Amino acid sequence: MNTLNRINTLRTLAVALLSLALSACATKPPPCGSPATKNLDDAIAIVQRSLDNGCASHFDRYYDDLLTIAEGDPKPENKRIFSEFLVWASDEGLISQRQAKDYYNRYFNVKFVALASDYNNCSHTCPRRDRVMLQMERELSDKERGLLRVSLDNAGYYRADELYQEVELVLEATCTACEAGR
Amino acid sequence: MNALPAWRRLCGLFGFAIALTIPAIGSAQDTAPTIRLFPTTVVEDLRQTSSVAREMETGLQEVIGRLDQQQLLYQESKCDGAEADPGCQRLSRQLGATYLEMLGIMEERLPDMEHTVNNTRLSLEKRLRSEIGNKMTSWTLQETLLGGNPQGAEEPGPSMRGRSGMRLSERFRQYYQLVASSGSQNDQSLAVLASDIYLDMDETSELIARTREEIARATLIEQLNQSFGTITPEMMEVVGGVKSILFGDEAGYVQVAGPPPSYTEPAYVSPLAQ
Numbered sequence: 492m493n494t495l496n497r498i499n500t501l502r503t504l505a506v507a508l509l510s511l512a513l514s515a516c517a518t519k520p521p522p523c524g525s526p527a528t529k530n531l532d533d534a535i536a537i538v539q540r541s542l543d544n545g546c547a548s549h550f551d552r553y554y555d556d557l558l559t560i561a562e563g564d565p566k567p568e569n570k571r572i573f574s575e576f577l578v579w580a581s582d583e584g585l586i587s588q589r590q591a592k593d594y595y596n597r598y599f600n601v602k603f604v605a606l607a608s609d610y611n612n613c614s615h616t617c618p619r620r621d622r623v624m625l626q627m628e629r630e631l632s633d634k635e636r637g638l639l640r641v642s643l644d645n646a647g648y649y650r651a652d653e654l655y656q657e658v659e660l661v662l663e664a665t666c667t668a669c670e671a672g673r
Numbered sequence: 674m675n676a677l678p679a680w681r682r683l684c685g686l687f688g689f690a691i692a693l694t695i696p697a698i699g700s701a702q703d704t705a706p707t708i709r710l711f712p713t714t715v716v717e718d719l720r721q722t723s724s725v726a727r728e729m730e731t732g733l734q735e736v737i738g739r740l741d742q743q744q745l746l747y748q749e750s751k752c753d754g755a756e757a758d759p760g761c762q763r764l765s766r767q768l769g770a771t772y773l774e775m776l777g778i779m780e781e782r783l784p785d786m787e788h789t790v791n792n793t794r795l796s797l798e799k800r801l802r803s804e805i806g807n808k809m810t811s812w813t814l815q816e817t818l819l820g821g822n823p824q825g826a827e828e829p830g831p832s833m834r835g836r837s838g839m840r841l842s843e844r845f846r847q848y849y850q851l852v853a854s855s856g857s858q859n860d861q862s863l864a865v866l867a868s869d870i871y872l873d874m875d876e877t878s879e880l881i882a883r884t885r886e887e888i889a890r891a892t893l894i895e896q897l898n899q900s901f902g903t904i905t906p907e908m909m910e911v912v913g914g915v916k917s918i919l920f921g922d923e924a925g926y927v928q929v930a931g932p933p934p935s936y937t938e939p940a941y942v943s944p945l946a947q
Binding site: 567568570571574577578591592595596599600601602603604606607608609610611612613615616617623644647650654657658660661662663664665666667668669671672 | 797798799801802805806807808809810811812814815816818819864865867868869871872875940941943944945946947
């Protein structure tokens with residue numbers, strides 16, 4: 492009787508181990524590798540499939556991969572391609588609409604996302620002016636990539652660079668004036 | 674002798690004075706900007722500063738002309754290396770006396786300059802604080818600077834940006850051109866212009882205060898030089914520097930590069946663009 496019980500226990504244990512192993516196989520993460528092609532349209536199609544198949548958490552890296560691929564074939568049309576890709580990602584619920592706007596504007600718009608604020612300059616921007624300027628500097632580097640190296644939009648990048656300098660100058664003067672008024 | 678820094682400061686002030694003698698700054702009030710950075714009071718302060726500066730420049734021009742002639746005479750008389758010669762000693766003392774006269778004029782006029790520059794600085798300070806500091810967010814400031822065409826296809830803005838280290842006279846001449854043609858300027862240019870002028874005024878104000886302190890010392894040192902009958906290299910250098918500022922010197926002109934050729938096709942506008 493004891494022997495029979497022992498056999499039953501072992502059988503139960505074996506079944507449990509087997510089902511555990513099978514379930515582990517079932518939840519194995521998808522590969523989520525970077526697209527190997529140099530063609531932007533093909534790369535976007537591959538990325539879209541991957542994102543649909545459980546790789547949404549890799550969105551940042553995929554976006555970076557796509558920018559790198561686009562740098563290999565820069566053209567003004569790339570702006571539209573990236574915009575459509577981001578609208579698709581937003582429609583699919585992979586990223587929020589706000590994120591889609593940030594991804595686009597950070598790289599392809601002259602305006603600086605770093606300057607988004609609802610409060611006045613004296614009270615909000617001036618106390619953190621150094622940080623804002625540092626964020627703008629980093630964003631300008633992304634704009635160099637998006638506007639200049641991906642989209643060949645020289646005028647757009649030149650304007651963004653000029654805007655950076657203007658903001659720096661006007662904020663220096665304004666914040667000096669704000670500080671003097673305290 | 675520690676007169677050189679003082680002289681350099683004085684040279685800066687001369688340039689400032691000359692630039693402000695341009696009379697048409699007042700025309701800025703003809704076109705009021707949407708953001709009121711140059712209301713009548715600010716323009717009036719600029720005009721007043723211009724007037725005071727013109728008086729100082731008029732007073733200095735004759736003295737500088739004389740300095741120029743005396744320096745020429747000193748050189749033509751081959752006095753370099755012949756300082757012991759009685760004739761050269763006389764020339765040197767004359768030159769030093771004119772130099773002292775120049776310092777005296779500066780000493781006399783600087784308080785007025787200081788007062789009007791401070792008035793202009795304070796007026797601009799108030800406008801910047803009110804119009805950009807308190808009424809705008811960083812986002813609306815950005816939109817103001819970009820104007821109506823944020824896609825990068827607009828005409829280049831004012832050709833001068835920030836405190837580039839160019840001579841004050843040249844900078845203020847450009848200020849004048851920009852303010853005087855404000856009919857074609859928009860808020861984006863005026864915000865930058867007001868900031869540029871304000872920061873310059875801030876520095877100039879400090880410069881005048883420091884220069885006033887230096888004049889007393891420079892005067893004392895030159896009086897000692899008079900006793901010894903020597904002409905210092907610094908004085909020679911200063912005469913050249915003042916001349917170049919008063920009568921024009923293009924060597925220091927800084928031209929800001931224009932934009933690269935722009936892409937001519939209509940720019941793509943994404944629905945995501947803000």
